[in-house]
Amino acid sequence: MGRGKIAIKRINDSTNRQVTFSKRRSGLLKKARELSILCDAEMGVIVFSCTGKLYDFASSSMQSVLERYKELRDEGNQLFNPASEIKSQDRSFRKSMPWMQRSL
Amino acid sequence: MGRGKIAIKRINDSTNRQVTFSKRRSGLLKKARELSILCDAEMGVIVFSCTGKLYDFASSSMQSVLERYKELRDEGNQLFNPASEIKSQDRSFRKSMPWMQRSL
DNA sequence: GCCACTATCTATAAACC
DNA sequence: TGGTTTATAGATAGTGG
Numbered sequence A, B: 001m002g003r004g005k006i007a008i009k010r011i012n013d014s015t016n017r018q019v020t021f022s023k024r025r026s027g028l029l030k031k032a033r034e035l036s037i038l039c040d041a042e043m044g045v046i047v048f049s050c051t052g053k054l055y056d057f058a059s060s061s062m063q064s065v066l067e068r069y070k071e072l073r074d075e076g077n078q079l080f081n082p083a084s085e086i087k088s089q090d091r092s093f094r095k096s097m098p099w100m101q102r103s104l
Numbered sequence C: 001g002c003c004a005c006t007a008t009c010t011a012t013a014a015a016c017c
Numbered sequence D: 001t002g003g004t005t006t007a008t009a010g011a012t013a014g015t016g017g
Helices: A014-038 A062-077 B014-038 B062-077
Strands: A042-048 A054-058 B042-048 B054-058
Touching: A014 A042, A014 A054, A014 B014, A042 A062, A042 B062, A054 A062, A054 B062, A062 B042, A062 B054, A062 B062, B014 B042, B014 B054, B042 B062, B054 B062
Parallel strands: none
Antiparallel strands: A042 A054, A042 B042, B042 B054
16 A cells, blocks of 8 residues: 555565554554454454554453463363364364463 | 544444444554554554454564563562662553562 | 555445356 | 445555654
């Protein structure tokens, strides 16, 4: 969008990259906020800038989103009950996440 | 965007809400992917539909994003070293997140 | 590195299959 | 219920201060 079309690849010029990051980051967070409100969806967005600064959005609270994410991952993992029904998921989220076990 | 303008408030009609969710979710994930590539930013997006289905995107891996998020939260919390320098953050992320302590 | 402008590009609300 | 089309709203690339 804008005066010219750009290819989706890393922007080499750091100044331009920073400007684009600022613009698109705010656009992304706005879209996230709108989606959560319009569709009553729980969601979270976490973004780190190149300089390590954090920007985020959570419809409820990030804690709630991450807890729910972890629960769904645990279910998908079926670490302790491999025979039980597996909830359908679109993508490959059934990989083990031992680093998150017992964190709550 | 579209034939008509809509207010940013919960869509009451469930069919319409579902359609909008589907469209805007894919748009959001696309934007997230573009931002991460264009600006070389590490990021993660987690979305739950009304029906509880999970959709997400992570530039690297969700594990990496969440670990980094936790680390930054811990720094900001300064739970064990309140006198040390506090990294600047835009928003109110310095609330305690005891539920995440010692999870890694 | 940040705000304003605006020509253009993209996302999407409705309509239609 | 899920794709396709189309007009329009919205996002943003390039530019200037």
